[in-house]
Amino acid sequence: MEGAVLAVPAIGFNAVYAVLRFANFAVASIATVGAYAGWMANTALGWPVAPSLLVAFLVAGVVGVLADEAALRPLRPSGALTTAIASVALAIVLENALRFLFGNDPRGFDLPVYRDWRGFGLHVGPQQVRDAGAAVVAMAALFGFLAFTRAGKTMRAVADNPMLASLKGIDAVRIGRIASFTGLGLVGFGGMLIALDTQVDPLTGFRVLLSIFAAAVVGGLGSIPGAVMGAFLIGIGEEVSLLVFPATYRGAVGFLAILLMLSFRPAGLLGQRVS
Amino acid sequence: MLITRRAALAAGLGAPFIRLARAADEPLRVGALCPLTGAGGQYGPSMVKVIQAAADEINQAGGIAGRQIAVTVADTQTNPDAGVAGGHKLIDLDRVSAVVGTWASAVTTAVAPLCWEAKVMLFTVSGADSITKLPHQGYIIRTQPNTYLQMTRATQFLLDNKAKRVFALAAQTPFAVDSYNRITEVLKAGGAEAVGQIVYDSKQTSFRSELDRAIAEKPDTLFFNSYAPDLAVLLRELYQAGYDGHRITPGYAATPTTLSSLQPELTNGLWSFAPSPDLDSPAYAAVQKILGTQTPDPYSCQVYDHMNLIALAVAKSGQTTGVAIHDAIRAVSQGDGQAVHSAIEGMPLLATGKAVNYSGASGPCDFTPEGDIITCKFRFDMVEDGKPKLLSLS
Numbered sequence A: 001m002e003g004a005v006l007a008v009p010a011i012g013f014n015a016v017y018a019v020l021r022f023a024n025f026a027v028a029s030i031a032t033v034g035a036y037a038g039w040m041a042n043t044a045l046g047w048p049v050a051p052s053l054l055v056a057f058l059v060a061g062v063v064g065v066l067a068d069e070a071a072l073r074p075l076r077p078s079g080a081l082t083t084a085i086a087s088v089a090l091a092i093v094l095e096n097a098l099r100f101l102f103g104n105d106p107r108g109f110d111l112p113v114y115r116d117w118r119g120f121g122l123h124v125g126p127q128q129v130r131d132a133g134a135a136v137v138a139m140a141a142l143f144g145f146l147a148f149t150r151a152g153k154t155m156r157a158v159a160d161n162p163m164l165a166s167l168k169g170i171d172a173v174r175i176g177r178i179a180s181f182t183g184l185g186l187v188g189f190g191g192m193l194i195a196l197d198t199q200v201d202p203l204t205g206f207r208v209l210l211s212i213f214a215a216a217v218v219g220g221l222g223s224i225p226g227a228v229m230g231a232f233l234i235g236i237g238e239e240v241s242l243l244v245f246p247a248t249y250r251g252a253v254g255f256l257a258i259l260l261m262l263s264f265r266p267a268g269l270l271g272q273r274v275s
Numbered sequence B: 001m002l003i004t005r006r007a008a009l010a011a012g013l014g015a016p017f018i019r020l021a022r023a024a025d026e027p028l029r030v031g032a033l034c035p036l037t038g039a040g041g042q043y044g045p046s047m048v049k050v051i052q053a054a055a056d057e058i059n060q061a062g063g064i065a066g067r068q069i070a071v072t073v074a075d076t077q078t079n080p081d082a083g084v085a086g087g088h089k090l091i092d093l094d095r096v097s098a099v100v101g102t103w104a105s106a107v108t109t110a111v112a113p114l115c116w117e118a119k120v121m122l123f124t125v126s127g128a129d130s131i132t133k134l135p136h137q138g139y140i141i142r143t144q145p146n147t148y149l150q151m152t153r154a155t156q157f158l159l160d161n162k163a164k165r166v167f168a169l170a171a172q173t174p175f176a177v178d179s180y181n182r183i184t185e186v187l188k189a190g191g192a193e194a195v196g197q198i199v200y201d202s203k204q205t206s207f208r209s210e211l212d213r214a215i216a217e218k219p220d221t222l223f224f225n226s227y228a229p230d231l232a233v234l235l236r237e238l239y240q241a242g243y244d245g246h247r248i249t250p251g252y253a254a255t256p257t258t259l260s261s262l263q264p265e266l267t268n269g270l271w272s273f274a275p276s277p278d279l280d281s282p283a284y285a286a287v288q289k290i291l292g293t294q295t296p297d298p299y300s301c302q303v304y305d306h307m308n309l310i311a312l313a314v315a316k317s318g319q320t321t322g323v324a325i326h327d328a329i330r331a332v333s334q335g336d337g338q339a340v341h342s343a344i345e346g347m348p349l350l351a352t353g354k355a356v357n358y359s360g361a362s363g364p365c366d367f368t369p370e371g372d373i374i375t376c377k378f379r380f381d382m383v384e385d386g387k388p389k390l391l392s393l394s
Helices: A002-020 A027-043 A049-078 A080-102 A126-148 A150-160 A162-167 A172-197 A206-219 A224-241 A252-264 B005-025 B044-060 B080-093 B105-117 B147-160 B176-189 B208-216 B228-240 B256-260 B282-291 B298-317 B322-333 B343-351
Strands: A117-119 A122-124 B028-034 B069-075 B098-102 B121-124 B140-142 B165-171 B193-200 B221-225 B246-250 B271-276 B338-340 B356-358 B377-384 B387-393
Touching: A002 A027, A002 A126, A002 A150, A002 A172, A002 A206, A002 A224, A027 A049, A027 A080, A027 A172, A027 A206, A049 A080, A049 A126, A049 A172, A080 A206, A122 A126, A126 A150, A126 A172, A126 A224, A150 A162, A150 A172, A162 A172, A206 A224, A206 A252, A224 A252, B028 B044, B028 B080, B028 B298, B044 B069, B044 B098, B044 B282, B044 B298, B044 B343, B069 B080, B080 B098, B080 B105, B098 B105, B098 B298, B105 B121, B105 B140, B121 B298, B121 B322, B147 B176, B147 B221, B147 B246, B147 B271, B147 B377, B165 B176, B165 B208, B176 B193, B176 B221, B193 B208, B208 B228, B221 B228, B228 B246, B228 B256, B256 B387, B271 B298, B271 B387, B282 B298, B298 B322, B298 B343, B298 B356, B322 B356, B338 B343, B343 B356
Parallel strands: B028 B069, B028 B098, B098 B121, B121 B140, B165 B193, B165 B221, B221 B246, B246 B271, B338 B356
Antiparallel strands: A117 A122, B271 B377, B377 B387
């Protein structure tokens, strides 16, 4: 279940990487922006989970594109590393903007809590099922967008071969904005899913940044199905590790995974070979 | 501009006098190194507000024999790396004589060596026992009861409430293991049992597996040695898992804002324990006024005392260095002197050669040679309808 929730921001991260070719670490704070946006829709407007998730997606997408235009697009000609470093700074700026607006206090959603469903010696939370379901819907929607819409197909073209795409007359800047909007919108959607299980505060997204990055690297940077696989592998790997290691070391699983993957298969499970 | 020989000579002869004149006006530099962000972010801003207000209060009353107090603030982000960076800035760049207000034990442990090596006094509100066991040569003063004292009182409360099987879930901190050892000792002496502990990484977004393991041991009480963000997740998942036994946690995790962000079903019946400020002290009233609340948090009360103790120590010794504060601190914090509740009250007495004994908002402020407080009060609360309700104070 946790794998499903982490998969959504990991997909967003990889979508941005696939088209714009840089690691956008601002996802940490974009996820938090999505969490706050969804929270406001839920508590100030009284909306239930589904429309609030949509608000999270839209607001995070818009903020992501605007931030990208202001801070990151001007630096992309200087290279992927420079842009990635700038994205770290952007994450800090956004986090503190949220802190300035909302303070450090934790916020919770206005939703009922349910006990787990029990059966066959297992127990499953309705909340977790709902969140996993939302993640699956988001992934299906993304798949539909990429496979069947013109904008989606154009995005895939640019991701596959930017040179050929520009020769064909595709406007790289416009596609870049669509990729940022979609990818970062998904990150915000995922941020709200995480906040539903934890809490809304300026660090909601930051706490999971390294897990998202681990899932993206393990699955293969730039690969969307890879991000899903990576997230599930890491989620399952962390649970399985509890059979062997004490719970204190659970966080290390993600990083062991990155280490092993980069040592033996740097492109990740489904990523493209780096020539 | 041509500098004539005469001008140069005059400047050269005058320079030492200019420096001497400045030395007497040198302010007392204090660094506020607090968690403005991160897990301690609910406390840092008010701690800084109180530190600055205490300095302003003293400055407006004429300072310490004419010397003003200058406060510089740095954010630890409740994270040792940032804490050390902040500590370096305060000590090396701002040249403070004292660092006040480090909150998380991990941060204090990282910052302490910087302080004692530079002979800068560190006043902390952290609880981990290991802190005062460091080789600090007297440069650490701690107003928070240490882990040993806190766990003794908390576990005694559990015994008084008929707990028999206690399982602990602790965030990874310097005090996790020491806490559990003391809990185990006290339970055993009281005829009860500690049935296990899991130490977890507080950044996780889910603790379902950890909670399953805890519940499998059939405890009647769960001890959450947590910080606020992880407590929120734990309480929610515990409710989902169908646990209905007792739960206890430190007061800094079950803060009013954390409780109000959670549905009441998740928090009803939760016990919390916290060291209590001295509610009858005039120093406590001063902190209430500064923060504009009837219930200031215990850390803000402690840093108010830190500032007043520093001012009294400087007034006693006549010097502003860390060494001077280090040497004079216990002469003003305890002993046979006249009881005072603020630096403004005590400085005139010191000026006439009398001895003072400061007692503050956080308690008597009497310190052992290692820097721990000798005693303080504790309060125990239970959450009802999303708000903590006082059960007992002693």
